[in-house]
Amino acid sequence: MPATPSLSRPLSRRSVLRGGLGALAATAIGGPLLTACGGDGGSGGDGKEMSFWNFYGPSDDGGPQSKWFVDVAEQWNANNDVKVKLRYIPGKDYLNGTTLQTAFQSGEGPDIFLISPGDFLRYANGGVLQDLSPALPDEAKADYLPGLLEARSVDGKVYGLPMEIEPLAMYYSEAAFTKAGLSEADLPKTWEQTLAVAEKLTGKDRYGVMFETLPGYYQNFTWYPFLWQGDGTPIKDGKVAFDSPAAVQALKFWKDTIQNKVAPRKALGDGGGDVVSNLGSGAVALQQSGIWAVADMRAKAPKFKYGIIPLPTPPGGKPATDLGGWAFVANSKGKNPEAAAKFITWALGSTDAEGIERQRQWNTVVKTNVPPRKSVQQAADAKGAFEQGVLKQFVDEIAPTGRPEPRFPPEVYQPIADAIQACQLNGSDPAKAAADAAERIDTFLKTYQGAPIS
Amino acid sequence: MATTTAPPSKPPVRRPPAAPKTPMTRKRREALAAYAFLAPDLLGLLAFVAVPMVLALGVAFFKVDGFGNYQYVGLANYRLMGGDDQLWASLKVTAIYVVSFVPIAFVISFGLAMLVRNHFRGIGWVRSAFFLPHVVSLVVVGLIWQFLLVDKRGAVSKLLAPFGLGDVSFLGTPSLALGTYVVISVWFVMGYQMLVLLAGLKDVPKELEDAAQIDGASAWQRFRFVIWPLMRPTSFFVVVNSTIGAVTGLQAFDLVFVLTKGGPARATSTVVLYIYEQAFTFNNLGYAAALTTVVVAILVLCTGLMFAFTKGGRFDED
Numbered sequence: 001m002p003a004t005p006s007l008s009r010p011l012s013r014r015s016v017l018r019g020g021l022g023a024l025a026a027t028a029i030g031g032p033l034l035t036a037c038g039g040d041g042g043s044g045g046d047g048k049e050m051s052f053w054n055f056y057g058p059s060d061d062g063g064p065q066s067k068w069f070v071d072v073a074e075q076w077n078a079n080n081d082v083k084v085k086l087r088y089i090p091g092k093d094y095l096n097g098t099t100l101q102t103a104f105q106s107g108e109g110p111d112i113f114l115i116s117p118g119d120f121l122r123y124a125n126g127g128v129l130q131d132l133s134p135a136l137p138d139e140a141k142a143d144y145l146p147g148l149l150e151a152r153s154v155d156g157k158v159y160g161l162p163m164e165i166e167p168l169a170m171y172y173s174e175a176a177f178t179k180a181g182l183s184e185a186d187l188p189k190t191w192e193q194t195l196a197v198a199e200k201l202t203g204k205d206r207y208g209v210m211f212e213t214l215p216g217y218y219q220n221f222t223w224y225p226f227l228w229q230g231d232g233t234p235i236k237d238g239k240v241a242f243d244s245p246a247a248v249q250a251l252k253f254w255k256d257t258i259q260n261k262v263a264p265r266k267a268l269g270d271g272g273g274d275v276v277s278n279l280g281s282g283a284v285a286l287q288q289s290g291i292w293a294v295a296d297m298r299a300k301a302p303k304f305k306y307g308i309i310p311l312p313t314p315p316g317g318k319p320a321t322d323l324g325g326w327a328f329v330a331n332s333k334g335k336n337p338e339a340a341a342k343f344i345t346w347a348l349g350s351t352d353a354e355g356i357e358r359q360r361q362w363n364t365v366v367k368t369n370v371p372p373r374k375s376v377q378q379a380a381d382a383k384g385a386f387e388q389g390v391l392k393q394f395v396d397e398i399a400p401t402g403r404p405e406p407r408f409p410p411e412v413y414q415p416i417a418d419a420i421q422a423c424q425l426n427g428s429d430p431a432k433a434a435a436d437a438a439e440r441i442d443t444f445l446k447t448y449q450g451a452p453i454s
Numbered sequence: 455m456a457t458t459t460a461p462p463s464k465p466p467v468r469r470p471p472a473a474p475k476t477p478m479t480r481k482r483r484e485a486l487a488a489y490a491f492l493a494p495d496l497l498g499l500l501a502f503v504a505v506p507m508v509l510a511l512g513v514a515f516f517k518v519d520g521f522g523n524y525q526y527v528g529l530a531n532y533r534l535m536g537g538d539d540q541l542w543a544s545l546k547v548t549a550i551y552v553v554s555f556v557p558i559a560f561v562i563s564f565g566l567a568m569l570v571r572n573h574f575r576g577i578g579w580v581r582s583a584f585f586l587p588h589v590v591s592l593v594v595v596g597l598i599w600q601f602l603l604v605d606k607r608g609a610v611s612k613l614l615a616p617f618g619l620g621d622v623s624f625l626g627t628p629s630l631a632l633g634t635y636v637v638i639s640v641w642f643v644m645g646y647q648m649l650v651l652l653a654g655l656k657d658v659p660k661e662l663e664d665a666a667q668i669d670g671a672s673a674w675q676r677f678r679f680v681i682w683p684l685m686r687p688t689s690f691f692v693v694v695n696s697t698i699g700a701v702t703g704l705q706a707f708d709l710v711f712v713l714t715k716g717g718p719a720r721a722t723s724t725v726v727l728y729i730y731e732q733a734f735t736f737n738n739l740g741y742a743a744a745l746t747t748v749v750v751a752i753l754v755l756c757t758g759l760m761f762a763f764t765k766g767g768r769f770d771e772d
Contacts, residue, residue, distance in 0.1 A: 068744035096711075107522045122737060183679045204620075213626060215717040263627020264605040265718065271600055283607060330734050333521075418720065426628045427719035 020141040047336040050111035053087045055094040064366035072347050082339040111334035114159055114326045117405040118217040125450035129159040130330035132344055140349040143373045144420055151404035152327055154451040160327035161348040164369035166290040167321045167399045168222060173273050175307040177200055177287035187309050191253045194312045198262035201260050202286035208262040210284040212272025215421050220413055221322055221405055222288055223420050226250035229317035240445055243438035249314055251423040251430035258424055276300045292392050295368040308390045308400050323402040368397045415440035514744035520737030531744035533574025544728035559640045559696055563647030571655045585645035592704050596712030600636050625714055628721035637723055639705045645690050682692045690764055694757055701753055702726055725749055
């Protein structure tokens with residue numbers, strides 16, 4: 001077949017022109033049609049359907065976590081007039097992207113969505129969170145572990161229900177310890193021991209210890225426990241308290257791991273919380289991460305032998321960990337905020353057998369968390385979920401030392417993030433970094449008007 | 455096909471132009487055709503660039519909280535900039551990036567263009583190889599390099615290990631991160647620039663070079679006095695384009711976002727990334743819009759100066 005039959009025919013300019021104008025006309029007509037098709041899931045409509053944006057399901061892989069979300073929505077829809085429609089947003093976009101923010105800015109925010117403690121105040125102060133208290137029976141409130149609802153409340157009104165608790169610990173590789181001639185007795189309990197052991201564990205292809213190095217909310221989240229261990233806190237009674245010996249020593253500890261060349265400056269895979277890619281690949285021997293990694297390792301590196309220890313402490317310090325965890329929240333400016341609140345309290349707060357089972361599934365079957373409710377913990381215990389191994393340690397030993405992740409607005413988060421980055425990766429003086437951050441936080445607090453920062 | 459319905463559809467070239475029925479002159483038809491050809495692009499630019507730009511300028515005078523509330527604040531967003539240390543730090547990062555990336559990319563691309571200008575066996579392969587990085591998405595480029603530059607275990611570390619540089623962290627060390635990012639950007643952009651410069655080189659008349667050679671000009675002299683002057687307009691285009699790309703283009707954002715998120719210790723926090731942070735981390739959309747207008751103003755100024763100094767890339771023409 002000849003290669004250029006159509007090209008050899010002379011094309012008149014007029015026919016091109018005609019075609020072009022036709023295409024233009026088609027675009028002009030088609031444009032509005034196209035835009036009419038887009039933008040599902042936002043506000044507007046008849047209030048009979050609520051959008052629920054999340055980063056679990058229905059995902060393409062249709063894994064167990066996605067299935068849990070789909071099942072919850074289906075169950076609700078089977079018994080209620082106002083239906084829930086899930087919209088899956090990939091985690092990276094949900095956490096660092098613009099989808100949620102632009103939707104809210106244009107008044108097209110979802111009716112129900114997931115929120116992290118770091119974002120809580122921004123949305124609460126923006127006046128877009130719906131009070132869930134009227135839909136939440138006292139019995140359900142009392143079922144939550146202490147502090148969890150308070151962290152998501154303003155003026156006694158509960159704005160978010162936590163779906164999980166994710167404490168942090170240190171994961172260690174048994175093989176790396178054995179290879180370095182170390183035993184369980186060498187597992188570090190203090191910062192000093194951590195640095196010493198990490199040095200022994202560091203080799204040609206391996207770092208001894210790893211903390212998150214990428215700037216962001218997650219890095220701050222993983223650093224706070226080291227601040228708390230020395231009884232420090234960024235803000236106390238509404239005033240800045242960051243310029244403290246506790247902050248300085250915690251900044252120095254992370255700095256030392258890099259300066260001593262026993263920790264990497266850049267993590268593999270999805271970052272410092274990704275145990276499979278880092279500890280599992282043998283790139284590090286000791287790594288800070290959360291309880292979610294137990295499920296990850298079970299799924300992706302089931303044969304890898306590892307253990308966990310509580311986060312090491314400074315001299316005279318007390319054990320501490322950070323209790324992360326996302327919450328369901330409702331948009332007060334959505335189509336049907338009352339129904340959204342009812343859905344959330346039903347999905348996460350029901351105290352009947354079905355509700356407890358739903359929570360047990362999420363926290364111990366499709367994911368590994370510490371359940372945020374007492375009744376769910378009991379149900380999980382009855383099934384032996386925390387009978388042995390690392391999960392038992394998480395529940396018995398580590399979670400009780402935890403505090404809910406602080407709900408700092410970005411203006412508080414950022415100076416702390418800068419201090420951590422400067423000391424850890426740029427060798428800055430911890431005392432100066434802490435003082436600089438304190439000054440910036442102080443400036444912000446002087447003009448801050450909003451819900452109390454904790 | 456098109457010839458079936460419309461009766462007078464023969465190509466106008468073949469027909470004598472004296473058709474008294476059509477009042478349009480050839481010139482007007484040409485103009486109309488030109489506008490019609492431009493229209494799709496122009497409409498797109500209007501709808502997706504010009505209108506949002508004007509709106510952004512408007513938003514810059516408001517405090518926008520990210521939840522649909524606007525409050526007029528006059529020039530307050532602009533006044534904030536003076537005391538914003540992080541903004542100045544990010545402008546400095548961008549400035550260092552531009553003054554290192556633009557010349558390096560230009561010199562390397564020019565070199566490559568000279569290299570692949572003449573025909574030799576496998577020329578197509580060589581050109582394609584140089585151009586290939588540019589067809590890959592920047593996010594993928596970021597991930598590939600992240601993989602190569604893994605601390606201790608990455609391919610680059612393994613290559614450098616014999617020289618005692620095995621544990622250098624290129625993306626994790628503040629003093630190296632920006633330089634690494636320049637190298638990656640050059641690698642990404644050189645194929646594209648090479649292609650543009652190659653097109654320019656193809657326009658340099660061979661006879662001029664031949665004549666110079668007959669007159670005894672050396673290779674360097676032929677380059678310096680024949681090729682280089684004729685390449686000025688193309689070079690100018692490449693440099694201006696490259697500068698704008700370095701400040702606001704995808705490589706100023708996508709790469710940084712994937713590789714370092716502005717870290718370590720803000721070493722790669724470019725001004726575009728900072729604007730993004732202000733808009734989507736801090737919900738300061740008004741301030742972010744104001745910053746955008748300033749960046750655009752700086753770019754317009756820089757480009758204007760380049761135009762003025764080089765007379766649009768022609769340097770010596772009056």
